[in-house]
Amino acid sequence: MQRPLAPGSLCIVPAGSGQGPPRYVCYCEGPEGPGLDSDPGETGAFNIYVTDALELWNTSFTPESLEKHKAQHGLDGAEDYSTWFRAACDQHSVSLTLKDDSSAYLTISREAETLTFDLSKVPNPEAAPQVQTLMLRLAEQVCKLEKQLAALKDETPSPRKKPQPGRQQLFLPDPDSRRGASGPVVKKWMPGESLINPGFKSKKPASGVNFDDA
Template identity: 30%
Template sequence: MESCRFCSVTEQSSGCRHVFCCTRSKHGGFKISVTDAADVWTADSADEELETFTQKLCLKSPEDFCHKLSSGDVHFEVKDELAQLRSVSGSNPTRLNLSKMDAAAAKEEVKQLLFKMADALSNSADRAVLASSPLKNHQKHSSEFEPRQQNSAPLVTPKKRLPGSSLINPGTKKKRDATGVAFDDPDED
């Protein structure tokens, strides 16, 4: 199974953001792809230059590569049709040139990178669920999705409504219809 790691880096000269994908195959070879969502530059283990680059930087995993990029030990720059990675640490700096892919191949590579990202995200989410306590997960899900037991007593017993009390405002009595007041009572004269 191959291991894959993604990171984003801002190119210092232009300020453009790029997504890096570093993949290590089960046979030990590296592949590096860089995209700005329009163009793609790549180098794989068939390039001697990539093998020299990974050896000089002591890269053992894709995580090592992303750590070097984020820590500033490796700089990234686009020059016309080439993208260049340059190590800045150590006494003997090394460079890696990444080739620009043609439009059709770049489109397919971006598609593959998106699927790898989605797989990596879903795998990390699956690992997070598995890492949490099975007891907590069982309690959480059982209370939300299982039906309530029918033979258990309800928590709150409903109060009986007294005759004449209001349904809307149970603490008050219903108002009775007005009977009226006679102001002109003929008996008072």
């Protein structure tokens, strides 16, 4: 059963100056890397692969040449290159340079330390099945992630619609609804009603002043 690609064990890097395509997939194979055809018994194996989905380059390390590479860079034999590679991928500090002789070299950096790896081109008959395996595994990972995202969307409840505050009233209130409104009511005075006691009619009409009786 093929192992899934480990997080941080794969990255996409540009070639040369790094401005635009072509782009290359770079991944590692080792005790903590994704591996392609690694033997579980070879716990010390480590290799870096670079491909553009057509051609393939790798470091072609043997356990002996790997220890020699570490010694050349002043590293302890127990130093884990897979950890180096994951950290460089996370920090986007991986650079690739292709040479005229079809070889390449890769540089990975971690803080102030830098490692350089020489990569040789893998012959096409040997490279084709490895590139095919990588592409199929990447497609499988994408399908798996899409299913997980779809499941999360189904589990997430849709937000309820809330009334918008400060929304203007588009229609005037019903006139009948204002009849029962509280507040002072001003009654219109009718002719013949008493001015002192509104609602009662005057018993006799008002008359003017008679100056003759004065």
